[in-house]
Amino acid sequence: MTFRYTVGRTSGTVAMSSVGRGVFQGTLGPFDQPAETVRIPLHVTAVDAAGNSAGPVGPAYVSLQSFCTPG
Secondary structure (H helix, E strand, C coil), X not given: CEEEEEECCEEEEEECEEEECCEEECCCXXXXXXXXXXXXXXXXEEECCCCCEEEEEEEEEEEXXXXXXXX
């Protein structure tokens, strides 16, 4: 599964890995540290190995925060 996102002038497509029943994980970025927290809307389209698609579904939101935490 993949999803596409745009933040400011940065766009990307992220490959998702299955980490459980109906749960997928991927990494956005890299991003510069924003001056304030930014909400990133995601629209997800699922495509199976045969090329059949479902969606898009969303938006779901991810927040890019303006601070770092250790660890």
